[in-house]
Amino acid sequence: MNKLRNKFKTGVMSLMVAAGAVLPSVTPIMAQDDPDPKLTVTVEGSGTVQISEKDSEKFQFALPNSPFEELIKAGTTVGLECTGDGQVVKELTVDDKVQSLDYGKSTLDFDFVMPEKDADIRVVFEAAVNQKEKTTQTAESKPVESESNQQEVNSDGTILESVNLSKTRQYQLTDEEQIVIDQYKSGDYQSGFSLRKKIAEEYRLTAYVDKDYFLTENFFQDFGFHSLSWGGALILSPYEKLDFEPQIYSSVRSTGTVTKMDVHTWNYGGGGFMNGAMWTISVPTHGSQMAFCANGMQSPPPAGTTLDSPVKQTNENLRKALYYGYGGPQNKLTGYNTAQQVIFTNDLVSVANTGTCMSGEIGGGWIWNQYVSSIWNQLQSWPSPPANYVVYLANSRGNGLNWQGITTPYQPLAYGVYEEQKGYLGIVKGSSNQTISNGNDCYDLTKAEYTLYSDAACTKAVRIFKLTNVCGGGKVYDGPYEFPFGTYYLKETKAATGYALDPTVHTVKVEATGQTHPAGFPNWKDFEVKNIPQSDPVGVLLQKVDADTGQSVPQGGASLKDAQFTFKFYAGYNPNMDGAATRTWVMKTDDKGQVRLQDSYKVSGDAFYTNSQGNPTLPLGTLTIQETKAPAGYYLNSQLYTVKITSKGQAETVQTYNAPTVKEQVNDLLLTKVQLGSNVAIPGTVFTWTKPDGKIEDVKTDGNGQIKMTGLATGVHKLKEKSVMDGYTLNPNEFSFEVTATGITAKTDTSGKNMTFTAGTTTGKSYQLTVEDGLENYDLKLIKVNEHDKLLPGAEFTLYSDAACTKVVAKKTTDASGILIFDEIKDRTDYWFKETKAPEGYRIPVDSNGNQHVYKLRAEATPAKGQFDFYVDGTKYTASNTSGDVHLEDVNGDKVVSITVINYTTGKLPETGSNGTLLLLGAGLAAVAAYFALNKKRKTN
Numbered sequence: 001m002n003k004l005r006n007k008f009k010t011g012v013m014s015l016m017v018a019a020g021a022v023l024p025s026v027t028p029i030m031a032q033d034d035p036d037p038k039l040t041v042t043v044e045g046s047g048t049v050q051i052s053e054k055d056s057e058k059f060q061f062a063l064p065n066s067p068f069e070e071l072i073k074a075g076t077t078v079g080l081e082c083t084g085d086g087q088v089v090k091e092l093t094v095d096d097k098v099q100s101l102d103y104g105k106s107t108l109d110f111d112f113v114m115p116e117k118d119a120d121i122r123v124v125f126e127a128a129v130n131q132k133e134k135t136t137q138t139a140e141s142k143p144v145e146s147e148s149n150q151q152e153v154n155s156d157g158t159i160l161e162s163v164n165l166s167k168t169r170q171y172q173l174t175d176e177e178q179i180v181i182d183q184y185k186s187g188d189y190q191s192g193f194s195l196r197k198k199i200a201e202e203y204r205l206t207a208y209v210d211k212d213y214f215l216t217e218n219f220f221q222d223f224g225f226h227s228l229s230w231g232g233a234l235i236l237s238p239y240e241k242l243d244f245e246p247q248i249y250s251s252v253r254s255t256g257t258v259t260k261m262d263v264h265t266w267n268y269g270g271g272g273f274m275n276g277a278m279w280t281i282s283v284p285t286h287g288s289q290m291a292f293c294a295n296g297m298q299s300p301p302p303a304g305t306t307l308d309s310p311v312k313q314t315n316e317n318l319r320k321a322l323y324y325g326y327g328g329p330q331n332k333l334t335g336y337n338t339a340q341q342v343i344f345t346n347d348l349v350s351v352a353n354t355g356t357c358m359s360g361e362i363g364g365g366w367i368w369n370q371y372v373s374s375i376w377n378q379l380q381s382w383p384s385p386p387a388n389y390v391v392y393l394a395n396s397r398g399n400g401l402n403w404q405g406i407t408t409p410y411q412p413l414a415y416g417v418y419e420e421q422k423g424y425l426g427i428v429k430g431s432s433n434q435t436i437s438n439g440n441d442c443y444d445l446t447k448a449e450y451t452l453y454s455d456a457a458c459t460k461a462v463r464i465f466k467l468t469n470v471c472g473g474g475k476v477y478d479g480p481y482e483f484p485f486g487t488y489y490l491k492e493t494k495a496a497t498g499y500a501l502d503p504t505v506h507t508v509k510v511e512a513t514g515q516t517h518p519a520g521f522p523n524w525k526d527f528e529v530k531n532i533p534q535s536d537p538v539g540v541l542l543q544k545v546d547a548d549t550g551q552s553v554p555q556g557g558a559s560l561k562d563a564q565f566t567f568k569f570y571a572g573y574n575p576n577m578d579g580a581a582t583r584t585w586v587m588k589t590d591d592k593g594q595v596r597l598q599d600s601y602k603v604s605g606d607a608f609y610t611n612s613q614g615n616p617t618l619p620l621g622t623l624t625i626q627e628t629k630a631p632a633g634y635y636l637n638s639q640l641y642t643v644k645i646t647s648k649g650q651a652e653t654v655q656t657y658n659a660p661t662v663k664e665q666v667n668d669l670l671l672t673k674v675q676l677g678s679n680v681a682i683p684g685t686v687f688t689w690t691k692p693d694g695k696i697e698d699v700k701t702d703g704n705g706q707i708k709m710t711g712l713a714t715g716v717h718k719l720k721e722k723s724v725m726d727g728y729t730l731n732p733n734e735f736s737f738e739v740t741a742t743g744i745t746a747k748t749d750t751s752g753k754n755m756t757f758t759a760g761t762t763t764g765k766s767y768q769l770t771v772e773d774g775l776e777n778y779d780l781k782l783i784k785v786n787e788h789d790k791l792l793p794g795a796e797f798t799l800y801s802d803a804a805c806t807k808v809v810a811k812k813t814t815d816a817s818g819i820l821i822f823d824e825i826k827d828r829t830d831y832w833f834k835e836t837k838a839p840e841g842y843r844i845p846v847d848s849n850g851n852q853h854v855y856k857l858r859a860e861a862t863p864a865k866g867q868f869d870f871y872v873d874g875t876k877y878t879a880s881n882t883s884g885d886v887h888l889e890d891v892n893g894d895k896v897v898s899i900t901v902i903n904y905t906t907g908k909l910p911e912t913g914s915n916g917t918l919l920l921l922g923a924g925l926a927a928v929a930a931y932f933a934l935n936k937k938r939k940t941n
Contacts, residue, residue: 038118039078041068045125047089050081074116080123082108087125094121100162126407163204165223166231167405171362173271177232181267184240189214196236203233214238217247221302225263225277226403234273239263248280249303254519256283256307256394258413261300266339274359274367276343278326279413283310283394284520287424287482290327291413292342294318294393296350296358299400301410310392313414316384318393321348322416323385329418332382333375340371347372348379349414353393358403391416418484423510423523425452426479427465427490432530436609437498438474439582440571442620442647443533445476448496450529453489458505462488467496480517480524483510490527498620499531501650535609535617536645536657537597541567542625544593547663547764552593555666558633558711560593563664564603570622577624577642583609589631593664612652620645625660630741633711634664635762667739668710669767671719673701675728675864676754676772681705682864684725685773690718692739698722705864708766712739716747721771726893727863728773731755735769743767775827775861778868778895784818784839785902791818795901796837803832805854811836821896831857835901859897870897 043049051068053076072078082089089108092099101108112121173181180192189212196213200206208219215236219227228234238244239262249259260280267273277300279291293300313319324332325345333341347357347368359367396410427450437443450465451458465478487509492502508527517524544560545552554560565588568581575582585605587595595601597608597616608616623643630636641660648654673685685701692715699707709717720734731754736747744767746757754774760767784795793816799809809831812820825831834854838844846852859870868879872886877897881887889896 036071036073037114037116039068039070039072039112039114039121040118041080041121041123043123043125045084045087045090047082047084047087047123047125049123050079050083052079052081053077072114074114076114078112078114080110080112080121082110082123082125084125087127089123090126091124092121095119096122098162098164163208163223165203165205165227165405166233168231170229170403171273173232173234173267173273175271177235178267178271180235181240181265181273184242187242189241192235199232200236203231205236209236214241217303220261221304224299224302224400224402225261225275226300226401226405228263228275229273229403230405234265234275237263237265240265247303251304252282252519253306254284255309256281258301258303258305258307258396259288261303264339264342266337266343274339274343274362276339276346276358278342278346281307281394281413281415283307283392285310286392286415286417287480287521289415289417291394291415292322292325292346292349293411294349294353294414295356295411296347297354297356297361297402298408298411299402301396301398301400301413305410306397307394307413308397310394310415313391313393315352315391317352317379318349318414319385319389319391319416320379320382321345321352322391322414323389324379324382325349328416329385329389332378343367344372344375348376351376353412353414362403385416386418388419389416390419421485421512421523422482423485423513423525424480424482424517424521425488425508425510426477426481426524426526427467428471428475428477428526428528429467429496430473430475430528430530431499432532432612434474436535436617436619437533440498440619440621442571442573443496443498445474445496445499445531446470447494448476448492448499448531449494450478450490451493452483452508453491454486456489456505458489458491464493475528477526480521480526482521485511485523490529492529492531495650496531498647499533500652502529502531532612532652533619534647534652534654535611535619536654537611537615537617538657538659539596540659541565541587541595541597541601542589542641542660542662544589544595544631544662544664547665550663554631554633554711556633556668556710557713558666559591559631560634560664561589561591561631562629563589563593563627563631563634564629565589565595565662566626566628567605568624569618570624571619572621575622577622581624582621583607586628618645618657620647620654623657625662627662631664632713634666634741635743636741637662637664665762665764666710667712667744667762667767668708669712669717669737669744669769671701671707671709672768672770673705673707673721673724674770674772675862676774678862680862680864682724682728682773685771686722686724688720688722690720692716712744714739714741719769721773724773725863727776727861727868727895729776731771731773735771737767737769775863776894777824777826778859778861778870778897779891780822780825780831780833780857781889781896781898782814782820782822782833783898783900784814784820785900786842787902792839792842793818794837794839795820795835795842797822797833797901798836800832800834801830803854803856805832805834813837814839825857825859825897827859827861829858833857855899857897859895861895868895872897872899 041049041051084106088104088106090103092101092110094112101110176195180195183191193213200209200213208215210216213236215238228237234240246260246262249257251257258279259282261277263275263277265273265275280288281291282288322328324330325348326333326341333344336344347359350357359365359372391414393412393414395412398410399407400410402408429445429448431437431443431445446468448467452462452465454460454462462483463481467476467478469477471477487507490506490508495501506529513523513525515524516522542565543552544563546555548555552560564586567585567587569583570577571582583606586603587601588603589595609619611617623645625641625643627637643657643660646656648656671687673682674680675682682705683701683703687699687707689697689699692713701707716736716738718734718736721731724730733753733755735755738745738747743762750757754772756770758768782797784792786792793814795814796811797820798811799822801807801809810822812822814820832854834852835844844852856873861868868888870877877886877888879888885900887898889898
């Protein structure tokens, strides 16, 4: 059945083509054998569409005016081959939805799967010449597509989903959208974020918005601002923001350029609005001018559009429209708000030039009827502008979308100027001290702004020069701009970064100069001004103090004078600190520990920077400071200090340098004198100190047995004990040590010398030397007497080092005075002694068991504490025991332990050193008596 029907359709189509001259349009009506959905295809423009079911015979169908209607089974794939003769395919829609296809070509293939419901396809052709015009624009002017449904392209060239701008609600806002617009007027841009995001995504504009979902300049380049008039897209317009500054196109072509487009929207209530633009253009003959559209039915040129050379106009109404319109010399529209003034001026200019305008076409022309027509009628009666007020018209090169969504050529732009003697003025700015500013990004002349005034009081501004263009020699400029001949006053109103604000009001004359700018501007002159770079004429670069006291007063023999520091200056905000410094200086401290930015403090290095007064100064940048030579008596402080000099205020002199306080650790050696084997300090000990310069000084230990030598000179020092209190022996060893900026080192090996050297640090811990003194030996004095206290010579005593009396230390005999002395008896050593030979007539005493008495002796002296304790047979005696049989004697500072030993005479058979004589005598007498008694008894018996 389908094949038969297809053959039938093919036949019918053949007849229709053959009879085309007689039957200009035929609408085939096919028999409906089943309830299949209907496909309707319509064509706009001159083109041919071949429609076929896939895998079946094609038939040709030309539809310039009449639709194609056919019942087609759901699920069937239908193919459309679109071919234009001198035309290109502009758009293909399915049920009013634009399809994402490669438009702008003379042929296009489209496959369509028939749904279960009716479907409408519309194919639109347009003349190929429009497309050609769009693609042959100059390289400087960005091409605008022929259709609002653009295709986004990735960086890799892949096509993203197409933009789908709305075609509903032109110049109308919903209540919700109107609320968002009202919020913008109060500076609230956050509340409408969600709605902006929704609309941007719905219209597939995500590639054309910023992070806040406001449209970027690319959108206006591609679609023009009239695209904002559809479907609430107005809320995406950055022009609705209070703080929005339109992009300025800086590249000016020889014939002229649109440098800025500024869109204004008039919200007239009930959600309705109207928008219009004004343009800033730059043309060689007149410089920068405010311009308005001269054909409201064409599309607005975006910033960057190339202009043809302006042509002078004689249209009187056009002169009036610009003269009495917004921004004109005699603006008569001041009773309206800014947006209305801009829109009405555009309409007046457009009507004057073409007889048509937007307000006369939109919404049945009610804006024209209610507002603009009345102004237009009044304009006819307004006086003619002065004869030297001349209007120019500059055609814009390129095509774009007009307010109807149709691709048209860009609007011509009209502007008016006074034709009077004019010249061109440019401002050139440089640094007054390039030695400071060159190569230092802390200084940026491009941020400076100068304002040109027409009065000496500088109240009537003519133009602001923004010196953003960099030229040779480290200079910046702006201009040239056209000004009428006359005297002007130039004043800096915004200082350049890192520079002082120029306080001078410069008098500038715009007059015949005989010079022509390379771009063709006559009577041209450049006025040069200079800025003084900011700097810090630092007084004190650093302050050196003692680390212990925090004061700028040295300790001991130290000095804060003549420390040397290396200062390295690096130009820039974030310089490479590992690279070479811009300038380097080696500076020294004075006796107050200060370094000042003066030649008298400089040891070596580069010349100082100088300010406008010729005084040494530091530019903005970074300074590093490090001590490279320590002063006398101090260690080297190797810390690296970094100081930033930053801009502040608008004066030449800044005070942002913070001088570091450098703490110096004084060197010192703490000598401690102690008793050998203890921590008992020995005060009053005198040492001879030989210094590196050969000078000798005696120093004495304090009550704690210490000498602190502070602020030692660099070099080798020597110390040797000279005297010590009684009871101690001198330490005979000399100690040598070397002092450097990085510490103290021992030059003497202290092993076995009763000396200990302990290393300190350069950050506070003292180096220490401990010297031990041994104790002097004492003497043992034995006095031998009989029972009558007669001194007995000839008694021999032996001194032992062991209790068994086998190790003899010494053996001595009492002299004629009955005294013997064991000298060089060591402290804290046990001794034993006994009588080993009695004097003549005496014998060595023994106890009842016949054992001889052995004496034990020990002494423990601490002279520094005035102590001398000694023990005889375990009984303790002290320095206070100065009398008796056992006592202590002091002989010229030497300690002598004195012990008296008693012997008895021989006639009484004495034992030396005892009272046994009497006992023996009694025993003898008892024995004689017993003898006589026994003999008497025998006789009796």
